[in-house]
Amino acid sequence: MLKFGKNKIPELFKRSRENGYSRHYSSPVLHVQIPRWRARVLFVLISLGFLAVIGKALYIQIMSTEFLQAEGEKRFERTLQLPATRGLITDRNGEFLATSTPAVAVWSIPEETSKASAQQLGALAKLLDMPLKDLQERLKNLDKTFVYLKRQIPTDIGKQIKELGIPGIHSLPESKRSYPQGPVTAHVVGFTNIEDKGIEGIELQMNDSLQGKPGLRRVLRDRIGRIIEDVQEVEPATDGADVMLTIDGHIQLLTAQALEKAMKKHEAESAGAVVIDTQNGEILAMVSVPSYDPNEQSERKGAALRNRVITDTFEPGSIIKPLVSALALDAGVITKNTLFNTGTGSYRYQGATITDVSSRNGTLNVAGILRRSSNIGMTMIAERLRSEQMWTVFNALGFGQVPNTGFPGAASGRVRPWERWKLIEKATMSYGYGLSVSLLQIAKAFTTLARDGDMISLSLIKNDKKPTSIQIYKPQTARDVRAMLEESAGPEGNKIQAMVNGYRIGGKSGTARQIVNGRYSRSDYRGSFVAVAPISKPRVVVAVTVNRPKKNGYYGTLTAGPVAAEIIEGTLKYLTVQPDLPVEPALEAKNPNTTNRRNRG
Amino acid sequence: MARLGLLLLVGWFAYSAISLVSVRYQQRLLYVDLGRAQAVENELGIDWRYLQLERAKLTTNARIQQVTTQKLNMQIPHIGQIIYIKDSELANNPASPATQQSNQ
Numbered sequence: 001m002l003k004f005g006k007n008k009i010p011e012l013f014k015r016s017r018e019n020g021y022s023r024h025y026s027s028p029v030l031h032v033q034i035p036r037w038r039a040r041v042l043f044v045l046i047s048l049g050f051l052a053v054i055g056k057a058l059y060i061q062i063m064s065t066e067f068l069q070a071e072g073e074k075r076f077e078r079t080l081q082l083p084a085t086r087g088l089i090t091d092r093n094g095e096f097l098a099t100s101t102p103a104v105a106v107w108s109i110p111e112e113t114s115k116a117s118a119q120q121l122g123a124l125a126k127l128l129d130m131p132l133k134d135l136q137e138r139l140k141n142l143d144k145t146f147v148y149l150k151r152q153i154p155t156d157i158g159k160q161i162k163e164l165g166i167p168g169i170h171s172l173p174e175s176k177r178s179y180p181q182g183p184v185t186a187h188v189v190g191f192t193n194i195e196d197k198g199i200e201g202i203e204l205q206m207n208d209s210l211q212g213k214p215g216l217r218r219v220l221r222d223r224i225g226r227i228i229e230d231v232q233e234v235e236p237a238t239d240g241a242d243v244m245l246t247i248d249g250h251i252q253l254l255t256a257q258a259l260e261k262a263m264k265k266h267e268a269e270s271a272g273a274v275v276i277d278t279q280n281g282e283i284l285a286m287v288s289v290p291s292y293d294p295n296e297q298s299e300r301k302g303a304a305l306r307n308r309v310i311t312d313t314f315e316p317g318s319i320i321k322p323l324v325s326a327l328a329l330d331a332g333v334i335t336k337n338t339l340f341n342t343g344t345g346s347y348r349y350q351g352a353t354i355t356d357v358s359s360r361n362g363t364l365n366v367a368g369i370l371r372r373s374s375n376i377g378m379t380m381i382a383e384r385l386r387s388e389q390m391w392t393v394f395n396a397l398g399f400g401q402v403p404n405t406g407f408p409g410a411a412s413g414r415v416r417p418w419e420r421w422k423l424i425e426k427a428t429m430s431y432g433y434g435l436s437v438s439l440l441q442i443a444k445a446f447t448t449l450a451r452d453g454d455m456i457s458l459s460l461i462k463n464d465k466k467p468t469s470i471q472i473y474k475p476q477t478a479r480d481v482r483a484m485l486e487e488s489a490g491p492e493g494n495k496i497q498a499m500v501n502g503y504r505i506g507g508k509s510g511t512a513r514q515i516v517n518g519r520y521s522r523s524d525y526r527g528s529f530v531a532v533a534p535i536s537k538p539r540v541v542v543a544v545t546v547n548r549p550k551k552n553g554y555y556g557t558l559t560a561g562p563v564a565a566e567i568i569e570g571t572l573k574y575l576t577v578q579p580d581l582p583v584e585p586a587l588e589a590k591n592p593n594t595t596n597r598r599n600r601g
Numbered sequence: 602m603a604r605l606g607l608l609l610l611v612g613w614f615a616y617s618a619i620s621l622v623s624v625r626y627q628q629r630l631l632y633v634d635l636g637r638a639q640a641v642e643n644e645l646g647i648d649w650r651y652l653q654l655e656r657a658k659l660t661t662n663a664r665i666q667q668v669t670t671q672k673l674n675m676q677i678p679h680i681g682q683i684i685y686i687k688d689s690e691l692a693n694n695p696a697s698p699a700t701q702q703s704n705q
Contacts, residue, residue, distance in 0.1 A: 085650075096657035102647045155647055180657035227636045228629045253662040502680035573680060583681045 076220050077231055083173060084212030087240030089189055089202055091249040092282075092462055096180050097189045098203065100196075103176035104158035105151040110139045112168025120166045127161050128153065151194060152176040177203075181249065183291035184256045187307035188247055188460070190408075191294040200305065202243060204408050206461070212240035244462040246282035251275055251571050255285040258566040259544070263289050266549035266559050272308035273544040273563065274443045275571055278532075281447065281456035281467040283405070284540070284571065286310075286440075310403070313413040313436040314545070317512030318373045318556070319530045320432040322488075323445055325366050325381065326453075326481045327393045330473045333384040336480060339363050342376040350424040354379050367484040370508065371493040375431045382430035390426065391418035396472050397445040397455065399437050405458045413437040432510060439528075443543035446530050449485065449506075450538035453478035482506055486535045494557040496529065499565035502579030503572050507531030507564060509556035514548070524548050527559035533568045536580040542567050 060068065089098040106128065116124075125132040128150045138147055151174060158171050177192045179185070190201020198207035215237030220229040259271045275285040288308040292299040306312065328334045345359030354375050361372045369377030382390070394400065400415035414436045421429070428434045437445075440458070448455045453473035459465070473481075485506025489497040494509045507529055514524040528545040532538045544567070546559035553559060572579075658664075669675040 095660070095662070096653070099650070099654055099657060101650045101654050154651075178654055178658075180654065181661050181663070184661075184663060222629075226633050228632055249662045253666065569680070570677075573677070573683070576685070578685045578687070579680055 076222075078219055078221055078227075080217045080219060082215035082217055082234075082237040083175065084214045084237040085239045086175065086177065086192075086196055086212065087206075087210040088242040089206075089210070090242065090244050091185070091247045091252070092244065092284075093249060094244070095249045097185050097245065097247075097249075098177060098179050098191075100175045100177050102155050103152045103174045104155055104171040105174045106149045106153060106158065106161055106169065106171050108139060108147050108149055108170070109145055109168040110147055111142045111145075113139055113166060114142060114168075116166045116168070120164055123164055124149075124161060124166055124169065127157055127164075179294040181252075182293050182295060184253055184287070185247065185249070186291050186294045187288045187305075187309075188245065188252075188286050189294065191300060200300075201307070201408065202245065202460070206243050210240040210243060213238040246277075246284065246459055246462050247286065248284045248574075250574055251567075252285040252287060254570040254574075255567050256287045256289065256291070258563045258570075259287055259289045261566075262546055262559060262563045265552055266546060266554070267551045268546045268559070269548035270303070270306075270308050270312075271544070271546045271560075271563075272312070272439050273542065273567060274309045274440055275567060276443050276447060276458065276541045276543075278447050278450040278456065278538050278541055281458045281469075282462070283458055283460050285567075286460070307407075307409065308545075308547070309439045310405075310407055310410045311438070312547075313411045313438050314514075314526055314547075315433050315435065315512045316437050316442055317432040317510035317526070317528065318375075319442060319508050319510035319528050319543075320435075320437075321370055321373065321378055321430070321510075322449060322481050322485055322508050323393070323397060324378065324385075324390065324430045325370060325484070326449065326473045326477050327390065328381045328385055329366065329480060330477045331385065331389060334366055334381060336367065337365055339365055340369065340374075340377045340380045342369075342372075342374050342380075345376070347376040347379065349379055349427055350422070352424050354427065367487055370484045371488045371490075373488075373494075373509070378430040379427040382427045385426070385430075387418040387421040387426050390429065391415065391421070393472065394429075394435065396470065397448070398441050399435060399445070403438070403440055403444060403458065405440070405460050407460060410440070411438050413441055432512060439543050439545050442528075442530055443541050446532060446541045446543065448472045449478050449481050450532040450541050451478065482532060482535060482538070485532060489531065494529075494561055496531070496557065496561040496565050499562055500533070500569050502581050502583045503533050503568060503577070504535040504580050505531050505533040505565075505568055506535050507533075507561070509561055511554065511556045525554040527554055527556035527561075529556050529560035529564040531564045531568060533572060534577060534580045539575065539577050540568065540571055542571070 086100045088096060088100075091097055121135060122132060125135045128135065130150065135149065138149060141147070149169075154176075161169065162171065175196055177196065179189060179191065181189075186201075188201055190198060190203040190205075192198050192203050196211075198204040198210065203210065216235040218231040219227045220231060222228050255273050255275060259273050262268065263271050270288070270290060272288045273285070274283060274287075276282070277284050286307070286309050288306065290304050292304040294300065325334075329336070341363045342356060342361040345356040345361060347354045356372070356374050356376050358372060361368075361374050361377070364372060364374060364377050366377075366381070368374075369381070394415050400413055402410050402412045416425075416435070425434050444455065444458055451469070452475035454469040454471045456469045457467045459467065483506075485508060486497075486504060487493060487506075489495075489505050489507040491498070494507065496507050496509070497505055508531075510528040510530075512526045512528070513520040513522070514526055515521070516524055526545060526547050527549060528543070530541070530543045532541055542564045544560040544564045546556075546563070549559045
């Protein structure tokens with residue numbers, strides 16, 4: 001502020017008067033005294049204004065921070081899911097049986113897509129490989145905000161669709177499961193649904209470990225959507241663990257081909273086969289026909305899905321005879337030389353008539369009974385056994401129990417408690433009627449005869465776990481019955497040995513009538529064959545069953561036997577097992593050792 | 602003197618503030634680059650999986666069998682055409698490294 005001396009003021013007035021300003025200064029309007037309250041009111045008003053601003057600032061910064069921060073995060077922070085890749089399923093050699101590839105699902109907001117030109121839609125339909133009409137049908141409902149157009153399409157096609165730039169068309173990352181081996185391993189591997197969840201076979205059984213765990217990543221994005229920062233530490237996705245099966249792709253294929261051939265030849269309804277490595281209980285092949293292609297959604301239905309080796313149970317018929325004979329030998333109720341007179345092939349027992357296929361079996365020892373597959377002979381052996389004894393062994397062999405291979409849908413079969421067996425039932429069970437088993441159970445039971453009387457635990461998934469085994473028969477008994485099995489497969493028996501080059505086999509055939517409408521049918525049969533090879537040092541158990549053959553014979557020796565022979569020869573050759581039968585060498589074998597030694601000597 | 606010190610301090614603060622901004626900017630650029638590289642990695646991973654699948658499809662046992670028997674006219678040898686070498690013979694084989702060493 002300027003300060004004027006007292007004496008200067010009148011002078012100023014004077015001058016201004018001279019300059020002609022005096023009139024303004026002396027204007028009465030300017031002389032109005034401003035009341036003091038006005039300044040106060042103004043002060044209060046402005047203060048209130050400031051207070052309001054401060055209050056709002058406080059409110060925003062302290063009271064509603066959370067809300068605002070959340071809003072900010074919504075705009076710039078994104079939580080991304082890092083997808084986990086589903087594990088592979090491979091065979092024992094590492095061949096892929098099931099593998100996942102990334103794919104995309106194309107979806108649309110119909111209202112936005114309705115602005116697309118006809119040309120664009122045409123191009124889209126072409127890329128999606130679906131008729132334009134179908135596409136338009138899907139886009140018809142404008143009220144919907146999310147419509148899948150097609151799922152699981154390859155990523156490169158997804159990229160091309162993106163390049164079309166059609167409004168309202170978006171894509172979501174997915175993964176697609178492929179089964180390179182197709183129908184050959186379909187029943188073992190199973191398949192997943194569109195959400196990548198296992199719903200059959202190993203895919204179902206091992207779903208948890210195959211699945212893996214998706215990861216999380218929280219990031220900041222900038223204005224144009226680029227990721228500029230990780231907000232917190234990335235939780236990486238854990239990919240699913242791979243599963244290696246004990247199945248051997250090659251043996252699986254040759255088994256499948258042998259079965260297919262028999263299916264065609266006999267016009268059978270279905271067939272199944274299993275190959276077990278007797279050294280460690282590993283399942284080398286498990287095939288069920290008819291099969292389906294798991295890559296084709298449309299084929300995944302109906303009876304073809306059944307893994308007949310483990311889910312179908314049936315009355316085994318004659319293939320059970322060696323197991324009961326082994327029990328009788330083991331229990332000491334018969335010896336190898338005990339003779340049984342089977343008469344003329346018809347035998348009255350407990351009010352029923354038991355018949356043999358041949359009426360000229362005569363007097364047989366136990367080896368003969370197996371060779372001739374005599375039901376009467378078995379009845380006579382069963383007469384010497386107690387029901388409880390038979391039941392205990394059936395139980396120990398795993399009949400009536402779910403096999404512990406860790407496979408979904410495995411059937412237990414049925415063996416009734418021994419207390420309720422009638423004598424006639426004990427007799428029929430000794431030749432395989434009145435109880436039901438699955439093919440896998442029979443094959444497993446036969447490992448006792450392939451090994452020295454102990455039954456090995458089976459495995460389908462390769463791991464370091466040592467197989468366990470339970471002693472069921474005495475080693476000598478197993479060896480004796482093995483020799484009988486060889487005889488049974490020989491020229492006096494079912495003659496399957498003649499179909500196998502190079503390897504001695506032991507095998508038992510069985511032909512069981514099927515129950516249709518509560519009665520044993522005279523037209524519906526099941527032929528089976530279980531074999532152990534090579535007899536000198538058993539390596540595999542092969543079990544084959546052919547269900548309801550219609551042509552070219554129905555006996556197990558005609559339907560399942562040749563299949564088993566083909567599988568045995570192929571498998572043993574593939575496993576480089578030394579032949580134990582003399583074979584005509586087609587090549588001149590030169591032993592490098594002897595020539596070398598000669599040179600040196 | 603005090604004035605100069607103050608000036609230097611202010612200058613230092615200004616410099617540090619600007620470099621902070623620029624470092625953060627560079628960091629973001631690098632981060633975007635990293636993201637781009639990861640996307641490329643991801644893409645290559647996808648390609649790899651597709652190639653693996655294609656290889657698996659081409660090398661299925663069924664296909665190999667078909668090609669060898671039909672296209673190449675090969676066959677699985679008859680058992681008589683195979684010469685089996687016994688394990689005991691393998692041990693005496695001069696070609697095996699163990700015996701080679703003992704020969705020297």
